[in-house]
Amino acid sequence: MNRLIKLNTPGFSVQYPFFRMLRIGVLLGVMIVGVAGCNSEGSSPAESVDKATDRIEDKDAEEIIDTIEPPEEESNEGNEDEGTDKENSDSDDDQSNQDEESDESDEEEIDNNDEDDQDNQDLKAPDTYSLDAVPEADYLIRSDVNFRRGPSTDYQVIRALRTRTTVEVLGQYQDWYKVSEGNQLGFVHRNYVTTKSALNDQETVSKTVIDGVLIVNKGYGLPRDYAPGESHAARQQFEAMKKEASRLNYQIEAFSTYRSYQYQKELYNRYVNERGQQAADTFSARPGHSEHQTGLAFDIGWDGYYTDERMESTATGKWMANNSWKFGFILRYPKGKDHITGYKYEPWHFRYLGKDVAKKVYDSGVTMDEYFGVVAPDYS
Structure with missing residues (x-):
């Protein structure tokens, strides 16, 4: 076989x-x-x-x-088949490459069209919108925001505008303001723009407490809706101090304690209208920055004096300056410390801190601002 x-x-x-x-x-x-x-x-x-x-x-x-077929012819036909298959394969590869190049070309064309659309959008942004009028006021930026070429987040960012940057509002398109700042025109969403007067009313939104003591001065304020009323503990200690003063033939009375944000606003604006803001800031707190809003500040009068520097020279005034700390009160704005406290001397203004803290501040010989490291004689 x-x-x-x-x-x-x-x-x-x-x-x-x-x-x-x-x-x-x-x-x-x-x-x-x-x-x-x-x-x-x-x-x-x-x-x-x-x-x-x-x-x-x-x-x-x-x-x-x-x-039986001749060997040479069989070999040739095999080669021809293989050549045909190879040609078909090459042809398929060429077609696939052509399809891929075509897809890439289409994608590039789409990208180019998008870029052209964006460029056209950016170029037309500043001048092609009908603007509504806005009230005349001093406008500024409420918080950091992007300054854009058009009234939408789709538009190119020119640069960032920082908090409290003053801007001129030229008009409004939907929810966007067209503004001018530094010789540049652009758009800012209206939620990031406010007026100076409105910002003064809203700028303080939190309170600061250090070692259990609520801090309020020109640099630290209170929320607009903070309304605790008069402190019960402060009132109790004042009555105890009043009783002790009466035993020693000193007559004292509290003529101003808690004030609401709104009341302080009206009082401050009245002083501004009467004497101007610069003068008013030396003796009256702006709304949100008054210690009276804490319910812990007591304006105390005696011997027919209420808001008079001469009251310090009276016997009652001297007793109050040296003994109020025993009942948890300190003289808040001492004489010669206006460059630290930001206010003129007020021998009638006392702040309740509690007996322990009041003694520490009194013994230190410095103002409350210095003791707690919160000196702020000017509004920030």
């Missing part, structure tokens, strides 16, 4: 592995038939076998030739 038969014919060289076995089988059959039919043909058995063998060999060779 493993031996191969080589068949030599013109133009071909073929090895056929099963041929010998087939030929042997056929020859045996022919020999039998030839022997049987030799008498009818008038020939010997050997001659019949040779003739049959020749016919079979010729026929087998023809069949083998018909079923």
Whole structure:
């Protein structure tokens, strides 16, 4: 089975592995038939076998030739198929590359269009909006905000405007103000713009407490809605101090204690109208910066004096200056300390701190502002 038969014919060289076995089988059959039919043909058995063998060999060779293709042609056709496949593959790759390049080109075109639209949008922003009028006022920036080329967050940021920056508002488009600042025009959302007068009313939004003591001066204020009323503890200690003063034949009375934010605002504005703001700031607190709003400040009068510096020279005044701390009160604005407290000397203005803290401040010989490290003689 493993031996191969080589068949030599013109133009071909073929090895056929099963041929010998087939030929042997056929020859045996022919020999039998030839022997049987030799008498009818008038020939010997050997001659019949040779003739049959020749016919079979010729026929087998023809069949083998018909079923076998030349090696060279088979190889060529294989190469042609492989070449065709390669060409098809290359063609597919080329088409894929062309599609990708086309997609990239489309994306670049879209990006370019977006950039062109943004550029056009930025260029038209300052001048193509119909603006509504706004009230005349001194406007400033409420808190840090972006200054934009148009009335939307989609527009390019020119730069940032800082808190309290003064701006000129030229008009309003929807929720945006067109403003001028530093010779530049742009837009700012109206929520970030306020007036100076409104800011003065709203600027203080929190309170400061140090070691249990509520701090209020020109640098530290109170929320507008902070309204505790008069302190019960302060009132109790004042009554105790009043009783002790009366025992010593000193007559004192509290003529001004708690004031609301609104009351202080009206009082301060009245002084501003009468004497001007610069003068008013030396003796009257702006709303949100008055100790009276804490409910812990008591204006105390005696001997017919109420808001008069001469009251310090009276016997009652001297007693108050040296003994009020025993009841938890200190003289809040001492003489010669206006450069620290921000207010003129007020011998009638006392602040309740509680007995322990009041003694410490009194013994220190400094103002309450200095003791707590919150010196602020001017509004920030």
